[in-house]
Amino acid sequence: AQSVTQPDIHITVSEGASLELRCNYSYGATPYLFWYVQSPGQGLQLLLKYFSGDTLVQGIKGFEAEFKRSQSSFNLRKPSVHWSDAAEYFCAVGARRGSTLGRLYFGRGTQLTVWP
């Protein structure tokens, strides 16, 4: 069965500290992997995605993620967190279905709090 696990429901970091959000997935086919961010009252914004190739992918706002097939993981990292990064982060997995992207399976999200 397809699923995404984000083990950390809530993480608190100080501004300027490094960040790593964990994501593990279970998927039967070659996965497409995504990280989305949701600010209060907003929709989901794509931070980065992985389809193939280099397993370290760069995204917007200084985020990066590394795909590790052997560990079925796709952890999100940022070397120095800014107060504006406080939001909820969602990991998702999916695959292409013919000429379009199939449904995405989302984790339960990790709420990030940033202390000044």
Place this chain on the structure above:
Amino acid sequence: DSGVTQTPKHLITATGQRVTLRCSPRSGDLSVYWYQQSLDQGLQFLIQYYNGEERAKGNILERFSAQQFPDLHSELNLSSLELGDSALYFCASSVSSGSSGELFFGEGSRLTVL
């Protein structure tokens, strides 16, 4: 701005009523997806349409239905509403080119059932 437009942004209604949520995808996107977000269930996939045809169905209740029209906009109809249907309903559309793809989400329609 993702380019996906959802209306209404907020909706308050009573149990037993019926509502319609509307979604306009990004220009040129053929796929539309509906998700329900609630505190207890997280982001739940409801249904996907591709170029007017149903492509995939998830945890969508029989009281809910959707369709995608020839102009590619989509509507999600929720009937016989219950308190538990209170949630944020997202529409997303996807671009598909080559081996790439991603979902672009609207800002959601917040439904409150009293």
